Amino acid sequence: MTTTETSITVSRVIDASAKDIFDLLTLPRRHQEFDGSGFVRADEKSQRIQGVGDVFVMNMEGEHMGGEYRMYNHVTAYDENKMVGWKPAQEESKDEPGGWEWLYTLKAEDADHTEVSLTYDWSKVTDPKLLPIFPLVSADQLDESLNLLAAAVTNP
Template identity: 65%
Template sequence: MAQERKITVQRTIDAPAKDVFEMLTNPERHAELDGSGFVRSDEKSDRIQAVGDVFMMNMTGEHMGGEYQTDNHVTAFDPNKMVGWKTAPAGTEPPGWEWLWELEPQGPDSTLVTHTYDWSGVTDQALLDKVGFPLVTQDQLEDTLGRLAAAVSG
């Protein structure tokens, strides 16, 4: 049986979908949301506004030998419903992993947030072996949802 190559977590957050979406589409806030500890800061990126946008993040991690930057190519954008991006080392094309956020209103002040980390598009076996996917754990993704909940309700 093939191993699942994605992790999905969900949480209902006490905030309207538009507030959650506003937070997720602002790269300046991503370091505060990141439960993995890899995201350090945004590199003067504009708000995500459409599929095709690219935003740069300053990162850190032993898997990359310390400090590095990523280009994040927006692959999904539906206002107040969905945003997603594929991450790549700065200046390169995305090798196939994607982060997707889906928002489903549960009333005027509550949103079911589904966050998926999907590396099924990574086909380079050497990269799969080097990185050791999943690089981010389910617990770290759940921590990200907790940080998002705190940020939008705070």
């Protein structure tokens, strides 16, 4: 685990190919299965992520937002079988992400084992109303996301 003032990164080796993990990460309808924060409820009929610039919508729930809400996730990183990341935007400003990013980096160790790193970075958050809530997701919750990802990739 690596932690700075504005980011947390956790890593683990998952017993699956980088391709299988990437295929799961790029399918928003399955994101609830590996959400260690407990906020993700379901995708809003989003298509598979195909590249930088794509936007997928997630239905969420959390006390920090007063219950149910939607996030518009703008894909910021895409390198097939190696990396995928996105910056969320709240519904009222759905075209302008708030400055935090989720980034999954995959490093194949061999055909059936991949080191997966998950980075939660809020270094570009500038809204003074949002800053006090960061980090909203803990390192333990990020670790749980990777544990759940490992389970989900073995149960297609």
